[in-house]
Amino acid sequence: MNGWSEGWNDGSAPDDGARVMPHVQRRAGSYGGYAQPPQPSQGEPPLPPELSPRRAAASRGGVPRQGMADGGGTTYRAGRGPGGPGGPGGPGSGRGRVRRPRSWRRRIGWTALTLVVVLAVTSVATYFWADSKLTRTIDLSALPDRPALGKGTNYLIAGSDNRGNLTPQQQQALHVGSDNEGQYGNSDTMMILHVGSNGDTLVSLPRDSYVTIPAFTGATGTHYPATKHKLNVAFSWGGGQLLAQTVEYNTGIHIDHYAEIGFGGFVNLVNTLGGVNMCLSKPMVDQASGANFKAGCQTFNGSQALSFVRERHQEANQDLGREQHQQQFLQAVAHQTETPGVLLNPFKLYPVLGAGLETLNVDKGMSLYDLAQMMFAMKDVSGGNGKSMVVPVGDPNYYTATDGDALLWDKTKAQQLFSELQNDQQVTVSGN
Incomplete structure (x- = not known):
């Protein structure tokens, strides 16, 4: 029983009266909307x-x-x-719908793309934020009678003892006194950092070095003739601008970039880092600088760090001893700044960057890339991949009528050292 009349197989219409579908109602004489029932096509079997x-x-x-x-x-x-x-x-029955399988590959792709975009935006924002923190005042391109452009990159790094941004209470707490010599104060730290293909070299220039200060024009327009004085007098008279001119004049090295940090900024940077780890081979006590440290490894806060780098009364040669302390400490700061605890922690990195950049005074051509290169080179020197030395000294107790005790460079060795740095050659000279 299939519900169809026998006449369907020979081409006749089904018996509609004998087959009523309860869910379909038709009008009389209607066949699905047609006047006549559908007929099979000619030549086609039913x-x-x-x-x-x-x-x-x-x-x-x-x-x-x-x-x-x-x-x-x-x-x-x-x-x-x-x-x-x-x-x-x-619709609503759930049937007849085709559901696409979930594409995990597509989701991973969109997630990766989102991360790349976020990192790119963050990096660009960080760059412009950090760049805005730099103070650019030194115009090296305006220096007269400059040496020829050398090979590699030469940085002149100076530490200023200018107390202008310190209160009397801070000056007393930091044992820095309140007197300033000249408009710019003094510089306790002067170094040449050479970055080149034959390794990085850090050369300290003692502040008591007796050198020629070339003729220059002061801030008021007054012209001063060339004269002989201690190196830090150049900074006291003309700040970083005259210091760079004096270093170029006496060394023959083309200074590409200049960076200077003051007392207040130095202390703030160390405190933001959470202190700097130092290891001393013997105790250190100096009432003038406030240093009072035991032998062994310890963590210096900002005030203690400043006392350490300014100490100069414990060594037989005061100025050379201080240069060694400063190199040791700057290398420790550079090494600690690049630790994962600082670089990978944004809550640590940004305050450290802000503290360091805000207290720097650099030349007008210094970029963040140049500054990063300087810090990486300092780390290389401290890690043993470079050379750290003091300029060769011939007479450390040279007496002058105008400046008192000073020191003279070993002319032959110093000239050889400066020539090797200017031409990016392997340094063969040993310093003090």
Whole structure:
């Protein structure tokens, strides 16, 4: 029993009266909207009952394809059941929907892209933030009679004892006194850092070095002739500008960049780092600088660090002893700044960067890249991949009528050292 009349197989219409579908209502004489019942095409045999659209759809567990009649006048559309929305196969029934598989590869790609964009934006923002912290005042391009451009990069690093940004209470606590010699104060630290293809070299220039201060024009426009004085007098008279001119004049080295840090900034940087670890081979006591340290490894805060780098009364040669302390400490600062605890911790990195950059006075051509190169070179020197020395000294107790005790460079060795640095050659000279 298939529900169809026998006459269907010979081309006659089904007996509609004998087959009433409860869910389909037709008007009298209507055949699915046609005046006459559908007839098979000429030359095509009629479909057997088992291949009728309804039977075929039922055997697949679905509905006929779009536009296909069920033989009873009802046309099925794709994704919709005979009852319309909500019916079998219709919207809301869950049938007929094709769900795409989740693409984890696409999600990972979007996540990676988002991270790259965030890092790029953060890096650019950090660059402009850090660049705005630098104070650029020294114009090296304006120096007269400059040596020829050398090979490699030469940095002149100075430490200023200017007390202008310190209160009287801070001056007393830091044991720096309150007197300033000249408009710019003095410089306790003067070093040439050479970065080149034959390794990095850090050369200290003692502040008591007796040198020629070349002719220069002061801030008021007054012209001063060349004269002989201690090296730190050049800084006292003309700040970093005249100091750079004097160093170039006496060494023949082209200074590419200049960096200066003052007392207040020095103390603030060390405290922001959380102190600097230092190891002393013997106790150190100096009432003038406030140094009072035991032998062994210990952590210096800002005030203690300043006392250490200014101490000069414990060594037989005061000025040379202080130069060695300063080199030792600057190398320790450079090494500690690059530790993962600082570089990988934004809550530590940004305060350290801010403290260091805000207290620097650099030349107008100094970029953040140049500054980073300087710090990496300092780390290389402290790690044994470079050379640290004091300029060769011939007479450490040379007496002058105007400046008292001073020291003279060993002219032959010093000239050889400066020539090797200017030409980026392997340093063969040993210093004091």
